[in-house]
Amino acid sequence: MNAPEGEIIEVVDETLFPACLDVIRTAFGTVAAELGFTAQTAPTNPAFWTLDHLLRTRREGARLFALLASGAPVATVALRPARRQAVLDLTRLAVLPQHRHRGYGRALLDRAFGVARSAGAGTIAISIIAENRPLERWYLAYGFSSTGTRTFDHLPFTVEFMEKAVRADGPADSAAGQAPVRSRYCR
Numbered sequence: 807m808n809a810p811e812g813e814i815i816e817v818v819d820e821t822l823f824p825a826c827l828d829v830i831r832t833a834f835g836t837v838a839a840e841l842g843f844t845a846q847t848a849p850t851n852p853a854f855w856t857l858d859h860l861l862r863t864r865r866e867g868a869r870l871f872a873l874l875a876s877g878a879p880v881a882t883v884a885l886r887p888a889r890r891q892a893v894l895d896l897t898r899l900a901v902l903p904q905h906r907h908r909g910y911g912r913a914l915l916d917r918a919f920g921v922a923r924s925a926g927a928g929t930i931a932i933s934i935i936a937e938n939r940p941l942e943r944w945y946l947a948y949g950f951s952s953t954g955t956r957t958f959d960h961l962p963f964t965v966e967f968m969e970k971a972v973r974a975d976g977p978a979d980s981a982a983g984q985a986p987v988r989s990r991y992c993r
């Protein structure tokens with residue numbers, strides 16, 4: 807499914823990073839508020855990210871995508887190489903609260919799978935907060951499988967690992983063959 811409005815771009819120019827950071831902090835902030843964790847109890851959560859975090863993930867090889875509405879980012883997703891070969895980690899999937907339930911989250915997942923396919927990846931992996939049951943159900947309905955859970959001393963929630971194979975015969979990214987993503991980049 808494509809975004810019902812707006813378009814998904816790869817954020818290649820860092821001048822758009824502050825706006826993307828705002829989307830990430832706001833979207834993950836609703837989860838932090840619901841589950842009651844704070845910058846003190848979960849300092850690494852994206853709800854409490856700074857620009858430095860975003861820039862560092864880029865330096866580490868992550869690619870950031872944003873869905874634009876009226877020219878401004880309202881949703882994001884990132885893909886970064888995982889430790890395992892041919893696996894990409896999907897992170898920072900975030901939709902501003904006032905733009906949820908319109909298919910943007912699913913459109914970003916679809917785009918991520920197209921990008922992964924064009925990049926030759928075999929699997930997309932995610933780590934979610936296991937206590938967020940609606941989120942887990944949503945990923946299961948999309949075709950992800952749960953591969954296990956783990957608790958960490960520094961995190962006030964359980965981490966659930968999920969993954970889904972990238973079908974080689976699925977739709978390629980819209981600009982596959984020219985560039986890894988469509989040609990209109992953020993400036």
Ligand SMILES: CC(C)(COP(=O)(O)OP(=O)(O)OC[C@H]1O[C@@H](n2cnc3c(N)ncnc32)[C@H](O)[C@@H]1OP(=O)(O)O)[C@@H](O)C(=O)NCCC(=O)NCCS
Binds near residue numbers: 836
């Ligand atoms: C998860 C998220 C990206 C979905 O974005 P979206 O644009 O609303 O997604 P879609 O419109 O494609 O699908 C909506 C579905 O998401 C599912 N969903 C996922 N998490 C949910 C939650 N916490 N509460 C309610 N529904 C949720 C529901 O099934 C919903 O279905 P509905 O519209 O029929 O109620 C968005 O809720 C979000 O930004 N959440 C906070 C950040 C987060 O948890 N990101 C995932 C990190 S792994």
